[in-house]
Amino acid sequence: MRILIIICAFFCITSEAISQDCSTFFPMNEGTKFQITVYDKKDEVSGIMDYVVKEVGGNTATMFYEMHDEKGKMLNSSEYSMNCSDDGVTIDFSSMMSPEILGQYEDMEVEMTGTDLLYPNNLSTGQSLPDADVFMTVKMPPINLKMNMNFFNRKVEGKESVTTPAGTFDCYLITYDSEAKMGFKMTNTNKLWLSEGHGMVLQETYNKKGKLIGKSVLTAFNK
Structure with missing residues (x-):
């Protein structure tokens, strides 16, 4: 029995170490917490997303989040998974659907x-x-x-330093186009700044005319 416990402990520790090391850009340590604040086109707070790495098992991390409005009222909560390998991290497609939209249909x-x-x-x-x-x-x-969202023309543009309330980060700038169809079609262009070990630090969304219509900012990060 003692040998079995030691073997089990070894595999559990090894599995957790793999989960933490196979992701270059996204936090995969259980208990890590971070906050994303969402701003509208007037640069006013429209929502706050509080995330925590809820559970890590093997090469999979379960992310839990709560979304609050600008007054602190909770609007929605959910979870999704991230899987990592030597190739990188894949994020559950369900996380790409807007939490506001999911909240509208949570009882359906x-x-x-x-x-x-x-x-x-x-x-x-x-x-x-x-x-x-x-x-x-x-x-x-x-x-x-029926609704669908597409993310395409994703490209790494270069490296930039970005400062937010959570700190200053060396980032890769990734640009991409997004298209949403929900009875009507809406197409935007996006800029995403990605930092090693922290994930998304800043994201900006622009309409067809190139006007900034919203942004998401990393405002807190605690390992």
């Missing part, structure tokens, strides 16, 4: 399919990244409401 039957979002562990300027998408069907008898 929802089906989602899609392609996970991949972030390679090794990034370089000029590198193209794979597309991703998510398709959601909300069953509302006698009809089904």
